[in-house]
Amino acid sequence: MGGRLALVADDAERAAIEQYTGNVYVEGTDAAKERTWLTESGEPSYTKFYDNQPNGGTEENCLVLYEGWFHDSACEWKAGYWATKVLCEM
C-alpha cells in the first residue's frame, strides 16, 4: 500500500485533525538528529508537543497527534496494535 503520512503544517491543520480520537501518526521524524523534527523533505516540522513531550529519546522518532497535541512515538508502532490511525495525504 502506498501513500504518505499527512503533514500537519500549522495550528489550523492541527485543529482540523483534533476531531479524530486515538493516536494519529503524522509526518515528521527526529531520527537524523534527536529533538530536531523534520518533514520528509527535510524542512523543520511544525510541532506542538504536550507537556513533558517529546520524552522517548532515540527510541521514539515518529510524531503522533493525540487529542490535538504532539507526542513522540516509536516508528515501528505505526503498524502495530497501538496505532489506531495513520493519517495519510489524499
Ligand SMILES: [Ca+2]
Ligand atoms: Ca526521538
